[in-house]
Amino acid sequence: xxxxxxxxxNTTADYLGQVQYALAFxxxxxxxxxxxxxxxxxxxxxxxxxxxEAMRPRVDELLRRYQQSEFGMKSAVSFxxxxxxxxxxxxxxxxxxxxxxxVGEGHVILRGLAAxxxxxxxxxxxxxxxxxxxxEPEIFxxxxxxxxxxxxxxxxxxxxxxxxxxxxxxxxxxxxxxxSACRNEGWSAxxxxxxxxxxxxxxxxxxxxxxxxxxxxxxxxxxxxxITATLNCHRYxxxxxxxxxxxxxxxxxxxxxxxxxxxxIASRARAEELIxxxxxxxxxxxxxxxxxxxxxxxxxxxxxxxxxxxxxxxxLRMEIxxxxxxxxxxxxxxxxxxxxxxxxxxxxxxxxVSACVGWGCERWxxxxxxxxxxxxxxxxxxxxxxxxxxxxxGAL
Amino acid sequence: xxxxxxxxxxxxxxxxxxAIAAGDADFTDDVHLFDYGYVDxxxxxxxxxxxxxxxxxxxSQSDMIAYPMNTINEIAMFTSLRKKGEL
Numbered sequence: 001x002x003x004x005x006x007x008x009x010n011t012t013a014d015y016l017g018q019v020q021y022a023l024a025f026x027x028x029x030x031x032x033x034x035x036x037x038x039x040x041x042x043x044x045x046x047x048x049x050x051x052x053e054a055m056r057p058r059v060d061e062l063l064r065r066y067q068q069s070e071f072g073m074k075s076a077v078s079f080x081x082x083x084x085x086x087x088x089x090x091x092x093x094x095x096x097x098x099x100x101x102x103v104g105e106g107h108v109i110l111r112g113l114a115a116x117x118x119x120x121x122x123x124x125x126x127x128x129x130x131x132x133x134x135x136e137p138e139i140f141x142x143x144x145x146x147x148x149x150x151x152x153x154x155x156x157x158x159x160x161x162x163x164x165x166x167x168x169x170x171x172x173x174x175x176x177x178x179x180s181a182c183r184n185e186g187w188s189a190x191x192x193x194x195x196x197x198x199x200x201x202x203x204x205x206x207x208x209x210x211x212x213x214x215x216x217x218x219x220x221x222x223x224x225x226x227i228t229a230t231l232n233c234h235r236y237x238x239x240x241x242x243x244x245x246x247x248x249x250x251x252x253x254x255x256x257x258x259x260x261x262x263x264x265i266a267s268r269a270r271a272e273e274l275i276x277x278x279x280x281x282x283x284x285x286x287x288x289x290x291x292x293x294x295x296x297x298x299x300x301x302x303x304x305x306x307x308x309x310x311x312x313x314x315x316l317r318m319e320i321x322x323x324x325x326x327x328x329x330x331x332x333x334x335x336x337x338x339x340x341x342x343x344x345x346x347x348x349x350x351x352x353v354s355a356c357v358g359w360g361c362e363r364w365x366x367x368x369x370x371x372x373x374x375x376x377x378x379x380x381x382x383x384x385x386x387x388x389x390x391x392x393x394g395a396l
Numbered sequence: 397x398x399x400x401x402x403x404x405x406x407x408x409x410x411x412x413x414x415a416i417a418a419g420d421a422d423f424t425d426d427v428h429l430f431d432y433g434y435v436d437x438x439x440x441x442x443x444x445x446x447x448x449x450x451x452x453x454x455x456s457q458s459d460m461i462a463y464p465m466n467t468i469n470e471i472a473m474f475t476s477l478r479k480k481g482e483l
Contacts, residue, residue: 070441072457261431299438306437309460310430337433350422351433 001031001045002052003158006059008040010067014075014217014292018066021294025160026058032239062108065298079276079288083371087322090369091243095175097374099131106241106248114365115375121364122230122253123168127396128274129255129357133267135228140210142232143201148213154205157303160296161235164199168192173275203234207254209354212339215258220347224259226267242345244366245327256356258340259347265334268355272332275316275357284318285371285378291315291328310334318367329363332356397479402451403472407447410468414439425468447471453478 023033029050035042046052094100099114153203174195230253240246257264291313292304307313316330333356340352372379416423429435465471478483
């Protein structure tokens with residue numbers, strides 16, 4: 001089996017996390033890769049017959065890409081709450097109890113306590129944030145126009161994780177041949193080749209894009225609008241799909257503010273206070289810290305470091321003791337006028353600014369089981385109180 | 397170069413480079429250039445280059461993390477102190 005080994009100049013957790021993520025998209029000839037931070041090396045195995053010399057500059061490019069930054073990689077933790085926790089293999093426990101059933105790469109079905117916790121997290125987010133911000137509920141479609149994503153500059157930064165959708169061509173011969181082949185020979189992916197329509201829609205990679213396109217051309221009343229919505233989103237992550245922490249199909253609850261800068265900034269700050277109060281109440285072992293999006297393209301050096309320098313993204317990261325790492329379960333994002341300008345949304349005649357906070361519901365479920373186990377009686381008092389109230393159909 | 401002159405030079409550059417409308421009441425020497433959307437991430441790269449070339453100073457990545465440089469007055473203050481060797 002062909003393999004290559006590369007030296008790592010940087011072994012910071014942020015850098016290794018970026019490289020770990022990005023290597024999944026190096027080439028379809030990659031069979032596996034392993035980062036050894038102590039040996040400061042990354043080893044990559046390729047399929048037999050792969051042109052590995054052609055891979056060398058690609059790997060060099062990726063390793064270099066995430067070393068660069070225009071504005072430095074600012075880091076700061078604004079909230080830090082640690083608990084001494086047991087190491088629980090939550091994934092194995094969930095599978096054993098049949099509370100999770102994997103149904104394809106990065107796709108799961110939740111049931112039992114996992115499904116109830118999922119609903120509890122969403123319901124609590126709505127209860128707290130609707131009360132605090134009078135967020136208006138909106139209902140979004142699961143797919144979004146590719147053109148809208150282009151206008152959001154999404155493809156320029158995150159082309160790797162798109163799940164595009166299409167349909168069979170509106171052509172009687174194509175439809176009949178497809179149907180006949182499925183009936184007679186069984187379905188296979190090759191039956192799609194050359195027979196699909198344009199990929200003019202994609203499965204939404206994020207919840208809030210619909211909020212902006214839905215307000216295209218609006219001049220908002222001051223100070224602006226606050227919206228909440230939930231959506232099943234898709235992000236394809238290749239070899240990175242793992243347990244409930246990196247799903248291809250996952251549910252995201254968001255609260256979005258669009259309006260005057262001072263109001264949006266103050267609302268985002270209040271939202272970060274509220275999530276800290278939530279974390280204290282449920283006794284989560286977690287941090288709230290500056291973060292950056294996984295910009296995949298070669299503008300990482302500008303966008304990621306500017307995002308950090310401006311503290312435009314913060315994440316609540318919950319500890320996963322068994323994995324000796326943490327996962328982001330909540331993010332707080334400030335976009336300035338990016339979407340206001342892209343969709344002509346104004347407030348008082350000026351481009352509106354926007355911010356959003358989002359919960360990755362499956363990640364919350366996973367992290368809660370990882371930290372507290374499967375028996376509600378043993379959970380922290382605040383979490384148990386809310387779970388009991390939720391189970392009884394009461395208010396949170 | 398006097399701080400007022402630095403401020404004036406910066407203001408003129410930003411108005412022209414980022415097409416700030418005449419009479420924009422929000423655009424002051426104290427407005428947050430990034431929060432208000434006057435300058436984006438790539439615009440910030442250009443702005444740093446302009447400051448370094450025009451005023452003959454260096455602005456390092458650690459400077460951008462350590463010192464607030466989000467308004468015209470903040471950038472002018474940093475530039476003035478750096479030119480005097482006080483930063």
